Amino acid sequence: MKADDTGYTNRLSKIKTCHIFLFDEYDSVFSEKNIICPMNQKDDAYLMIQFVEPAALGVTFYPTEEKKIVLIKGLISANPELYPLSYLMHPDFELIEDK
Numbered sequence: 440m441k442a443d444d445t446g447y448t449n450r451l452s453k454i455k456t457c458h459i460f461l462f463d464e465y466d467s468v469f470s471e472k473n474i475i476c477p478m479n480q481k482d483d484a485y486l487m488i489q490f491v492e493p494a495a496l497g498v499t500f501y502p503t504e505e506k507k508i509v510l511i512k513g514l515i516s517a518n519p520e521l522y523p524l525s526y527l528m529h530p531d532f533e534l535i536e537d538k
Contacts, residue, residue, distance in 0.1 A: 456517065457515050458522075459515050462514070463512050468513045469487075470512075474488055483517040483518050484517070484518070484522065485515040486515075490507045490509055492508075
């Protein structure tokens with residue numbers, strides 16, 4: 440697994456205790472294809488993501504554009520109260536694209 444170019448690996452190494460939630464099988468979460476990216480500016484929560492070509496999932500965009508789909512593979516949190524397990528089991532949020 441790699442972090443993006445902005446030094447998140449160094450920041451992650453400074454977290455003394457964290458919780459890691461896996462949303463897929465171990466080998467798929469900790470794959471070298473995946474990227475670690477921050478969820479906020481506080482550096483207390485990170486997503487482990489994988490970019491996938493839409494065709495690999497049977498998705499087609501119209502008009503045809505070069506887009507990728509992001510699969511969330513895991514969550515690293517230094518604050519267990521921020522994302523409690525009960526919330527992660529039944530999330531209540533929507534992803535909306537800003538235009």
